[in-house]
Amino acid sequence: MSLFQTNAWQDAWWAIWGSTPGFRHIQSCEQEVSGLYQDVYRLYGCIPIRCFQFIGTNYRRISTPRTEYNSLFHGGDTVSGQEPAFTELLDSGEWTEAVFRDVREDAPDLEILRRLAVSRGWSMRTLATDTAYAVDTRGSFQSYLAGLGSNTRLKLYNRRKILEGLGTVALENAWPNRVDEFFDLLNRFHRVRWGVECFNKESLEFHRCFLEQISKDGGGPSLSLLLCGDRVISVVYNVCYKGCVYNLQSGYVEDFHRKIALGTLHLGYCIETAFSSPTLQMFDMLAGTGKNDNYKARLATQHVELRSVMVVRSWLSKILYRLKDGTG
Known part of the structure:
Protein backbone atom coordinates (compact mmCIF):
# COMPACT_ATOMS: atom_id res chain seq x y z
CA MET A 1 0.00 0.00 0.00
CA SER A 2 1.37 3.39 -0.97
CA LEU A 3 0.73 6.88 0.35
CA PHE A 4 -1.81 7.36 -2.45
CA GLN A 5 -4.11 4.61 -1.18
CA THR A 6 -4.40 6.04 2.32
CA ASN A 7 -7.73 7.33 3.54
CA ALA A 8 -6.06 10.73 4.00
CA TRP A 9 -5.14 11.05 0.30
CA GLN A 10 -8.26 9.51 -1.19
CA ASP A 11 -10.75 11.18 1.15
CA ALA A 12 -9.11 14.59 0.69
CA TRP A 13 -9.22 14.19 -3.10
CA TRP A 14 -12.89 13.24 -3.08
CA ALA A 15 -13.72 16.04 -0.62
CA ILE A 16 -12.32 18.62 -3.06
CA TRP A 17 -13.29 17.19 -6.46
CA GLY A 18 -15.99 14.63 -5.72
CA SER A 19 -18.74 17.22 -6.18
CA THR A 20 -17.74 17.78 -9.82
CA PRO A 21 -20.92 17.45 -11.97
CA GLY A 22 -21.10 13.95 -13.39
CA PHE A 23 -18.97 12.27 -10.69
CA ARG A 24 -20.55 9.32 -8.87
CA HIS A 25 -18.78 7.43 -6.08
CA ILE A 26 -18.54 3.68 -6.74
CA GLN A 27 -16.09 2.16 -4.25
CA SER A 28 -13.97 3.46 -1.38
CA CYS A 29 -10.30 2.59 -1.03
CA GLU A 30 -9.54 -0.42 1.12
CA GLN A 31 -6.04 -1.54 2.13
CA GLU A 32 -4.05 -1.58 -1.15
CA VAL A 33 -7.05 -1.10 -3.43
CA SER A 34 -7.71 2.36 -4.85
CA GLY A 35 -11.21 3.81 -4.68
CA LEU A 36 -13.32 4.01 -7.84
CA TYR A 37 -15.84 6.49 -9.23
CA GLN A 38 -17.73 7.04 -12.46
CA ASP A 39 -17.45 10.20 -14.55
CA VAL A 40 -20.45 10.89 -16.79
CA TYR A 41 -20.08 13.57 -19.47
CA ARG A 42 -20.36 14.24 -23.21
CA LEU A 43 -17.17 14.14 -25.26
CA TYR A 44 -16.99 17.08 -27.68
CA GLY A 45 -20.41 18.01 -26.32
CA CYS A 46 -22.17 15.15 -28.10
CA ILE A 47 -20.70 11.65 -27.48
CA PRO A 48 -21.99 10.27 -24.14
CA ILE A 49 -19.22 8.85 -21.94
CA ARG A 50 -19.53 6.87 -18.71
CA CYS A 51 -16.00 6.34 -17.44
CA PHE A 52 -14.82 4.28 -14.46
CA GLN A 53 -11.68 5.78 -12.90
CA PHE A 54 -9.49 5.63 -9.81
CA ILE A 55 -10.26 8.18 -7.11
CA GLY A 56 -7.32 10.56 -7.34
CA THR A 57 -7.26 10.61 -11.14
CA ASN A 58 -9.29 12.06 -13.97
CA TYR A 59 -9.03 11.59 -17.70
CA ARG A 60 -9.88 14.57 -19.95
CA ARG A 61 -12.01 16.76 -17.70
CA ILE A 62 -10.07 18.13 -14.73
CA SER A 63 -6.43 18.40 -13.67
CA THR A 64 -5.49 17.42 -10.10
CA PRO A 65 -2.32 16.38 -8.22
CA ARG A 66 -0.99 13.11 -9.59
CA THR A 67 -1.98 9.88 -7.82
CA GLU A 68 0.44 7.01 -8.50
CA TYR A 69 0.79 3.28 -7.79
CA ASN A 70 -2.95 2.75 -8.26
CA SER A 71 -4.26 -0.77 -7.80
CA LEU A 72 -7.40 -2.80 -8.36
CA PHE A 73 -6.52 -5.73 -6.10
CA HIS A 74 -4.91 -6.50 -2.76
CA GLY A 75 -1.38 -7.88 -3.06
CA GLY A 76 -0.14 -11.33 -2.15
CA ASP A 77 -1.73 -14.69 -2.92
CA THR A 78 -5.33 -13.49 -2.55
CA VAL A 79 -5.57 -11.69 -5.90
CA SER A 80 -7.38 -14.52 -7.71
CA GLY A 81 -10.06 -14.55 -5.03
CA GLN A 82 -10.78 -10.88 -5.68
CA GLU A 83 -11.31 -11.24 -9.44
CA PRO A 84 -14.98 -12.36 -9.29
CA ALA A 85 -16.08 -9.27 -7.33
CA PHE A 86 -14.23 -6.94 -9.71
CA THR A 87 -15.62 -8.79 -12.75
CA GLU A 88 -19.13 -8.52 -11.31
CA LEU A 89 -18.62 -4.77 -10.77
CA LEU A 90 -17.73 -4.23 -14.43
CA ASP A 91 -20.36 -6.65 -15.77
CA SER A 92 -23.16 -5.05 -13.77
CA GLY A 93 -22.28 -1.42 -14.36
CA GLU A 94 -23.33 0.84 -17.20
CA TRP A 95 -20.11 2.22 -18.59
CA THR A 96 -18.53 3.22 -21.87
CA GLU A 97 -14.87 3.05 -20.95
CA ALA A 98 -12.67 2.57 -17.90
CA VAL A 99 -9.39 4.44 -17.44
CA PHE A 100 -6.89 3.05 -14.95
CA ARG A 101 -3.89 5.34 -14.58
CA ASP A 102 -0.39 4.77 -13.22
CA VAL A 103 -0.70 1.05 -12.45
CA ARG A 104 2.50 -0.82 -11.62
CA GLU A 105 3.71 -3.06 -14.45
CA ASP A 106 4.95 -5.62 -11.93
CA ALA A 107 1.50 -5.98 -10.31
CA PRO A 108 -1.08 -8.53 -11.58
CA ASP A 109 -3.71 -5.86 -12.33
CA LEU A 110 -2.89 -5.27 -15.98
CA GLU A 111 -2.80 -8.97 -16.90
CA ILE A 112 -6.13 -9.54 -15.14
CA LEU A 113 -7.62 -6.60 -17.04
CA ARG A 114 -6.25 -7.97 -20.32
CA ARG A 115 -7.76 -11.42 -19.73
CA LEU A 116 -11.09 -9.90 -18.74
CA ALA A 117 -11.14 -7.66 -21.81
CA VAL A 118 -10.43 -10.61 -24.12
CA SER A 119 -13.15 -12.73 -22.52
CA ARG A 120 -15.75 -9.94 -22.81
CA GLY A 121 -14.79 -8.65 -26.24
CA TRP A 122 -13.66 -5.28 -24.90
CA SER A 123 -10.63 -3.48 -26.29
CA MET A 124 -7.70 -2.35 -24.17
CA ARG A 125 -5.47 0.60 -25.06
CA THR A 126 -2.30 1.96 -23.50
CA LEU A 127 -2.66 5.68 -22.87
CA ALA A 128 0.76 6.37 -21.36
CA THR A 129 3.81 4.79 -19.76
CA ASP A 130 6.17 6.27 -17.19
CA THR A 131 8.88 5.31 -14.73
CA ALA A 132 8.97 5.93 -10.98
CA TYR A 133 12.39 6.21 -9.34
CA ALA A 134 13.49 5.47 -5.77
CA VAL A 135 16.55 5.17 -3.55
CA ASP A 136 16.91 2.17 -1.23
CA THR A 137 18.03 3.73 2.07
CA GLN A 281 13.82 1.92 3.93
CA MET A 282 13.06 3.98 0.82
CA PHE A 283 13.17 7.50 -0.59
CA ASP A 284 10.64 7.51 -3.44
CA MET A 285 11.03 10.28 -6.01
CA LEU A 286 7.96 9.01 -7.91
CA ALA A 287 7.44 9.41 -11.66
CA GLY A 288 8.37 12.35 -13.85
CA THR A 289 11.57 14.06 -14.93
CA GLY A 290 13.22 17.43 -14.42
CA LYS A 291 12.94 20.47 -16.65
CA ASN A 292 16.24 19.89 -18.44
CA ASP A 293 17.19 16.27 -17.75
CA ASN A 294 16.12 13.10 -15.96
CA TYR A 295 18.02 13.67 -12.71
CA LYS A 296 15.95 11.01 -10.92
CA ALA A 297 17.39 8.24 -13.08
CA ARG A 298 20.92 9.18 -12.01
CA LEU A 299 20.02 9.35 -8.31
CA ALA A 300 17.87 6.21 -8.14
CA THR A 301 18.96 2.72 -7.12
CA GLN A 302 15.74 1.15 -8.41
CA HIS A 303 12.77 1.96 -10.59
CA VAL A 304 9.20 0.79 -11.28
CA GLU A 305 7.42 0.97 -14.62
CA LEU A 306 3.92 2.45 -14.61
CA ARG A 307 1.24 2.07 -17.28
CA SER A 308 -2.05 3.89 -17.84
CA VAL A 309 -4.67 1.94 -19.77
CA MET A 310 -8.19 2.35 -21.10
CA VAL A 311 -10.68 -0.51 -21.38
CA VAL A 312 -13.33 0.26 -24.01
CA ARG A 313 -16.77 -1.36 -23.90
CA SER A 314 -18.90 0.76 -26.27
CA TRP A 315 -18.90 -0.42 -29.90
CA LEU A 316 -18.95 3.19 -31.10
CA SER A 317 -16.01 4.13 -28.93
CA LYS A 318 -14.08 1.05 -30.09
CA ILE A 319 -14.52 2.15 -33.71
CA LEU A 320 -13.53 5.74 -32.96
CA TYR A 321 -10.42 4.70 -31.02
CA ARG A 322 -9.37 2.27 -33.74
CA LEU A 323 -9.51 5.13 -36.23
CA LYS A 324 -7.61 7.40 -33.85
CA ASP A 325 -4.94 4.78 -33.14
CA GLY A 326 -4.65 3.81 -36.81
CA THR A 327 -5.56 0.18 -36.15
CA GLY A 328 -8.92 0.15 -37.92
Whole structure:
Protein backbone atom coordinates (compact mmCIF):
# COMPACT_ATOMS: atom_id res chain seq x y z
CA MET A 1 0.00 0.00 0.00
CA SER A 2 1.37 3.39 -0.97
CA LEU A 3 0.73 6.88 0.35
CA PHE A 4 -1.81 7.36 -2.45
CA GLN A 5 -4.11 4.61 -1.18
CA THR A 6 -4.40 6.04 2.32
CA ASN A 7 -7.73 7.33 3.54
CA ALA A 8 -6.06 10.73 4.00
CA TRP A 9 -5.14 11.05 0.30
CA GLN A 10 -8.26 9.51 -1.19
CA ASP A 11 -10.75 11.18 1.15
CA ALA A 12 -9.11 14.59 0.69
CA TRP A 13 -9.22 14.19 -3.10
CA TRP A 14 -12.89 13.24 -3.08
CA ALA A 15 -13.72 16.04 -0.62
CA ILE A 16 -12.32 18.62 -3.06
CA TRP A 17 -13.29 17.19 -6.46
CA GLY A 18 -15.99 14.63 -5.72
CA SER A 19 -18.74 17.22 -6.18
CA THR A 20 -17.74 17.78 -9.82
CA PRO A 21 -20.92 17.45 -11.97
CA GLY A 22 -21.10 13.95 -13.39
CA PHE A 23 -18.97 12.27 -10.69
CA ARG A 24 -20.55 9.32 -8.87
CA HIS A 25 -18.78 7.43 -6.08
CA ILE A 26 -18.54 3.68 -6.74
CA GLN A 27 -16.09 2.16 -4.25
CA SER A 28 -13.97 3.46 -1.38
CA CYS A 29 -10.30 2.59 -1.03
CA GLU A 30 -9.54 -0.42 1.12
CA GLN A 31 -6.04 -1.54 2.13
CA GLU A 32 -4.05 -1.58 -1.15
CA VAL A 33 -7.05 -1.10 -3.43
CA SER A 34 -7.71 2.36 -4.85
CA GLY A 35 -11.21 3.81 -4.68
CA LEU A 36 -13.32 4.01 -7.84
CA TYR A 37 -15.84 6.49 -9.23
CA GLN A 38 -17.73 7.04 -12.46
CA ASP A 39 -17.45 10.20 -14.55
CA VAL A 40 -20.45 10.89 -16.79
CA TYR A 41 -20.08 13.57 -19.47
CA ARG A 42 -20.36 14.24 -23.21
CA LEU A 43 -17.17 14.14 -25.26
CA TYR A 44 -16.99 17.08 -27.68
CA GLY A 45 -20.41 18.01 -26.32
CA CYS A 46 -22.17 15.15 -28.10
CA ILE A 47 -20.70 11.65 -27.48
CA PRO A 48 -21.99 10.27 -24.14
CA ILE A 49 -19.22 8.85 -21.94
CA ARG A 50 -19.53 6.87 -18.71
CA CYS A 51 -16.00 6.34 -17.44
CA PHE A 52 -14.82 4.28 -14.46
CA GLN A 53 -11.68 5.78 -12.90
CA PHE A 54 -9.49 5.63 -9.81
CA ILE A 55 -10.26 8.18 -7.11
CA GLY A 56 -7.32 10.56 -7.34
CA THR A 57 -7.26 10.61 -11.14
CA ASN A 58 -9.29 12.06 -13.97
CA TYR A 59 -9.03 11.59 -17.70
CA ARG A 60 -9.88 14.57 -19.95
CA ARG A 61 -12.01 16.76 -17.70
CA ILE A 62 -10.07 18.13 -14.73
CA SER A 63 -6.43 18.40 -13.67
CA THR A 64 -5.49 17.42 -10.10
CA PRO A 65 -2.32 16.38 -8.22
CA ARG A 66 -0.99 13.11 -9.59
CA THR A 67 -1.98 9.88 -7.82
CA GLU A 68 0.44 7.01 -8.50
CA TYR A 69 0.79 3.28 -7.79
CA ASN A 70 -2.95 2.75 -8.26
CA SER A 71 -4.26 -0.77 -7.80
CA LEU A 72 -7.40 -2.80 -8.36
CA PHE A 73 -6.52 -5.73 -6.10
CA HIS A 74 -4.91 -6.50 -2.76
CA GLY A 75 -1.38 -7.88 -3.06
CA GLY A 76 -0.14 -11.33 -2.15
CA ASP A 77 -1.73 -14.69 -2.92
CA THR A 78 -5.33 -13.49 -2.55
CA VAL A 79 -5.57 -11.69 -5.90
CA SER A 80 -7.38 -14.52 -7.71
CA GLY A 81 -10.06 -14.55 -5.03
CA GLN A 82 -10.78 -10.88 -5.68
CA GLU A 83 -11.31 -11.24 -9.44
CA PRO A 84 -14.98 -12.36 -9.29
CA ALA A 85 -16.08 -9.27 -7.33
CA PHE A 86 -14.23 -6.94 -9.71
CA THR A 87 -15.62 -8.79 -12.75
CA GLU A 88 -19.13 -8.52 -11.31
CA LEU A 89 -18.62 -4.77 -10.77
CA LEU A 90 -17.73 -4.23 -14.43
CA ASP A 91 -20.36 -6.65 -15.77
CA SER A 92 -23.16 -5.05 -13.77
CA GLY A 93 -22.28 -1.42 -14.36
CA GLU A 94 -23.33 0.84 -17.20
CA TRP A 95 -20.11 2.22 -18.59
CA THR A 96 -18.53 3.22 -21.87
CA GLU A 97 -14.87 3.05 -20.95
CA ALA A 98 -12.67 2.57 -17.90
CA VAL A 99 -9.39 4.44 -17.44
CA PHE A 100 -6.89 3.05 -14.95
CA ARG A 101 -3.89 5.34 -14.58
CA ASP A 102 -0.39 4.77 -13.22
CA VAL A 103 -0.70 1.05 -12.45
CA ARG A 104 2.50 -0.82 -11.62
CA GLU A 105 3.71 -3.06 -14.45
CA ASP A 106 4.95 -5.62 -11.93
CA ALA A 107 1.50 -5.98 -10.31
CA PRO A 108 -1.08 -8.53 -11.58
CA ASP A 109 -3.71 -5.86 -12.33
CA LEU A 110 -2.89 -5.27 -15.98
CA GLU A 111 -2.80 -8.97 -16.90
CA ILE A 112 -6.13 -9.54 -15.14
CA LEU A 113 -7.62 -6.60 -17.04
CA ARG A 114 -6.25 -7.97 -20.32
CA ARG A 115 -7.76 -11.42 -19.73
CA LEU A 116 -11.09 -9.90 -18.74
CA ALA A 117 -11.14 -7.66 -21.81
CA VAL A 118 -10.43 -10.61 -24.12
CA SER A 119 -13.15 -12.73 -22.52
CA ARG A 120 -15.75 -9.94 -22.81
CA GLY A 121 -14.79 -8.65 -26.24
CA TRP A 122 -13.66 -5.28 -24.90
CA SER A 123 -10.63 -3.48 -26.29
CA MET A 124 -7.70 -2.35 -24.17
CA ARG A 125 -5.47 0.60 -25.06
CA THR A 126 -2.30 1.96 -23.50
CA LEU A 127 -2.66 5.68 -22.87
CA ALA A 128 0.76 6.37 -21.36
CA THR A 129 3.81 4.79 -19.76
CA ASP A 130 6.17 6.27 -17.19
CA THR A 131 8.88 5.31 -14.73
CA ALA A 132 8.97 5.93 -10.98
CA TYR A 133 12.39 6.21 -9.34
CA ALA A 134 13.49 5.47 -5.77
CA VAL A 135 16.55 5.17 -3.55
CA ASP A 136 16.91 2.17 -1.23
CA THR A 137 18.03 3.73 2.07
CA ARG A 138 18.71 0.57 4.06
CA GLY A 139 22.49 0.67 3.57
CA SER A 140 24.92 3.48 4.35
CA PHE A 141 24.73 6.93 2.80
CA GLN A 142 28.45 6.87 2.04
CA SER A 143 28.09 3.60 0.10
CA TYR A 144 25.22 5.11 -1.83
CA LEU A 145 27.32 8.18 -2.68
CA ALA A 146 30.20 5.97 -3.80
CA GLY A 147 27.91 4.26 -6.29
CA LEU A 148 26.92 7.50 -8.02
CA GLY A 149 28.65 9.02 -11.01
CA SER A 150 31.20 11.68 -10.13
CA ASN A 151 29.17 14.57 -11.57
CA THR A 152 25.99 13.38 -9.83
CA ARG A 153 27.83 13.02 -6.52
CA LEU A 154 29.20 16.54 -6.98
CA LYS A 155 25.71 18.01 -7.38
CA LEU A 156 24.06 15.91 -4.67
CA TYR A 157 26.72 16.19 -1.95
CA ASN A 158 30.12 17.71 -2.66
CA ARG A 159 28.83 21.20 -3.50
CA ARG A 160 27.73 21.55 0.13
CA LYS A 161 31.15 23.07 0.81
CA ILE A 162 30.37 25.98 -1.50
CA LEU A 163 26.94 26.49 0.05
CA GLU A 164 28.36 26.40 3.58
CA GLY A 165 30.85 29.07 2.54
CA LEU A 166 27.97 31.43 1.72
CA GLY A 167 26.36 31.35 5.18
CA THR A 168 25.09 29.10 7.95
CA VAL A 169 23.17 26.18 6.42
CA ALA A 170 20.14 24.77 8.25
CA LEU A 171 17.26 22.39 7.54
CA GLU A 172 13.87 22.98 9.15
CA ASN A 173 10.49 21.25 8.96
CA ALA A 174 7.68 23.70 8.17
CA TRP A 175 5.09 21.26 9.52
CA PRO A 176 2.88 22.14 11.33
CA ASN A 177 3.49 25.83 12.10
CA ARG A 178 4.77 27.22 8.80
CA VAL A 179 2.61 25.46 6.23
CA ASP A 180 1.32 28.63 4.56
CA GLU A 181 4.86 29.98 4.26
CA PHE A 182 6.01 26.66 2.77
CA PHE A 183 3.35 26.55 0.05
CA ASP A 184 3.77 30.27 -0.69
CA LEU A 185 7.47 29.68 -1.30
CA LEU A 186 6.81 26.58 -3.39
CA ASN A 187 4.39 28.50 -5.62
CA ARG A 188 6.75 31.48 -5.85
CA PHE A 189 9.71 29.34 -6.89
CA HIS A 190 7.57 27.53 -9.47
CA ARG A 191 6.28 30.78 -10.97
CA VAL A 192 9.85 31.88 -11.65
CA ARG A 193 11.00 28.53 -13.07
CA TRP A 194 7.90 27.32 -14.91
CA GLY A 195 5.80 30.44 -15.44
CA VAL A 196 2.87 28.99 -13.45
CA GLU A 197 2.21 28.19 -9.82
CA CYS A 198 2.76 24.66 -8.54
CA PHE A 199 -0.66 24.40 -6.84
CA ASN A 200 -3.86 26.32 -7.60
CA LYS A 201 -6.48 27.14 -4.95
CA GLU A 202 -8.18 23.72 -5.07
CA SER A 203 -4.90 21.81 -5.03
CA LEU A 204 -3.66 23.81 -2.05
CA GLU A 205 -6.89 23.02 -0.21
CA PHE A 206 -6.44 19.36 -1.07
CA HIS A 207 -2.86 19.20 0.21
CA ARG A 208 -3.71 20.99 3.43
CA CYS A 209 -6.62 18.60 4.02
CA PHE A 210 -4.41 15.59 3.22
CA LEU A 211 -1.60 16.72 5.52
CA GLU A 212 -4.00 17.32 8.40
CA GLN A 213 -5.33 13.75 8.09
CA ILE A 214 -2.23 11.69 7.22
CA SER A 215 -1.14 11.28 10.86
CA LYS A 216 -4.30 9.23 11.46
CA ASP A 217 -2.98 6.76 8.86
CA GLY A 218 0.44 6.65 10.50
CA GLY A 219 2.18 9.13 8.20
CA GLY A 220 4.27 12.20 8.95
CA PRO A 221 4.70 15.38 6.86
CA SER A 222 8.24 16.65 6.25
CA LEU A 223 8.00 20.06 4.61
CA SER A 224 11.71 20.67 4.31
CA LEU A 225 13.10 24.19 4.26
CA LEU A 226 16.75 24.70 3.30
CA LEU A 227 18.15 27.93 4.71
CA CYS A 228 21.38 29.74 3.96
CA GLY A 229 21.77 32.38 6.61
CA ASP A 230 18.28 33.68 7.32
CA ARG A 231 16.99 33.04 3.78
CA VAL A 232 14.96 30.03 2.65
CA ILE A 233 16.53 29.05 -0.66
CA SER A 234 14.84 25.71 -1.36
CA VAL A 235 11.76 23.72 -0.30
CA VAL A 236 11.06 19.99 -0.63
CA TYR A 237 7.61 18.50 0.00
CA ASN A 238 8.06 15.05 1.55
CA VAL A 239 5.70 12.78 3.47
CA CYS A 240 6.86 9.69 5.39
CA TYR A 241 4.58 6.68 5.35
CA LYS A 242 5.22 3.02 6.24
CA GLY A 243 8.99 3.19 6.00
CA CYS A 244 9.07 5.26 2.83
CA VAL A 245 9.63 8.96 2.16
CA TYR A 246 7.46 10.14 -0.74
CA ASN A 247 8.96 13.14 -2.50
CA LEU A 248 5.90 14.97 -3.86
CA GLN A 249 7.26 18.34 -5.01
CA SER A 250 10.16 20.76 -4.75
CA GLY A 251 11.14 24.30 -5.61
CA TYR A 252 14.13 26.55 -5.15
CA VAL A 253 15.66 29.94 -5.91
CA GLU A 254 16.47 30.07 -9.60
CA ASP A 255 20.10 30.91 -10.50
CA PHE A 256 21.14 30.96 -6.85
CA HIS A 257 24.78 30.08 -7.63
CA ARG A 258 26.32 29.03 -10.92
CA LYS A 259 28.11 26.04 -9.35
CA ILE A 260 25.22 24.80 -7.20
CA ALA A 261 22.30 22.70 -8.48
CA LEU A 262 20.16 23.78 -5.55
CA GLY A 263 17.27 21.35 -6.04
CA THR A 264 19.57 18.34 -6.28
CA LEU A 265 21.64 19.51 -3.32
CA HIS A 266 18.53 19.83 -1.15
CA LEU A 267 17.43 16.33 -2.21
CA GLY A 268 20.84 15.11 -1.05
CA TYR A 269 20.17 16.40 2.47
CA CYS A 270 16.73 14.73 2.47
CA ILE A 271 18.09 11.42 1.17
CA GLU A 272 20.86 11.47 3.79
CA THR A 273 18.25 12.03 6.51
CA ALA A 274 16.33 8.99 5.24
CA PHE A 275 19.51 6.87 5.37
CA SER A 276 20.10 7.96 8.97
CA SER A 277 16.64 6.85 10.15
CA PRO A 278 16.29 3.19 11.25
CA THR A 279 12.55 3.28 10.44
CA LEU A 280 12.97 4.26 6.78
CA GLN A 281 13.82 1.92 3.93
CA MET A 282 13.06 3.98 0.82
CA PHE A 283 13.17 7.50 -0.59
CA ASP A 284 10.64 7.51 -3.44
CA MET A 285 11.03 10.28 -6.01
CA LEU A 286 7.96 9.01 -7.91
CA ALA A 287 7.44 9.41 -11.66
CA GLY A 288 8.37 12.35 -13.85
CA THR A 289 11.57 14.06 -14.93
CA GLY A 290 13.22 17.43 -14.42
CA LYS A 291 12.94 20.47 -16.65
CA ASN A 292 16.24 19.89 -18.44
CA ASP A 293 17.19 16.27 -17.75
CA ASN A 294 16.12 13.10 -15.96
CA TYR A 295 18.02 13.67 -12.71
CA LYS A 296 15.95 11.01 -10.92
CA ALA A 297 17.39 8.24 -13.08
CA ARG A 298 20.92 9.18 -12.01
CA LEU A 299 20.02 9.35 -8.31
CA ALA A 300 17.87 6.21 -8.14
CA THR A 301 18.96 2.72 -7.12
CA GLN A 302 15.74 1.15 -8.41
CA HIS A 303 12.77 1.96 -10.59
CA VAL A 304 9.20 0.79 -11.28
CA GLU A 305 7.42 0.97 -14.62
CA LEU A 306 3.92 2.45 -14.61
CA ARG A 307 1.24 2.07 -17.28
CA SER A 308 -2.05 3.89 -17.84
CA VAL A 309 -4.67 1.94 -19.77
CA MET A 310 -8.19 2.35 -21.10
CA VAL A 311 -10.68 -0.51 -21.38
CA VAL A 312 -13.33 0.26 -24.01
CA ARG A 313 -16.77 -1.36 -23.90
CA SER A 314 -18.90 0.76 -26.27
CA TRP A 315 -18.90 -0.42 -29.90
CA LEU A 316 -18.95 3.19 -31.10
CA SER A 317 -16.01 4.13 -28.93
CA LYS A 318 -14.08 1.05 -30.09
CA ILE A 319 -14.52 2.15 -33.71
CA LEU A 320 -13.53 5.74 -32.96
CA TYR A 321 -10.42 4.70 -31.02
CA ARG A 322 -9.37 2.27 -33.74
CA LEU A 323 -9.51 5.13 -36.23
CA LYS A 324 -7.61 7.40 -33.85
CA ASP A 325 -4.94 4.78 -33.14
CA GLY A 326 -4.65 3.81 -36.81
CA THR A 327 -5.56 0.18 -36.15
CA GLY A 328 -8.92 0.15 -37.92
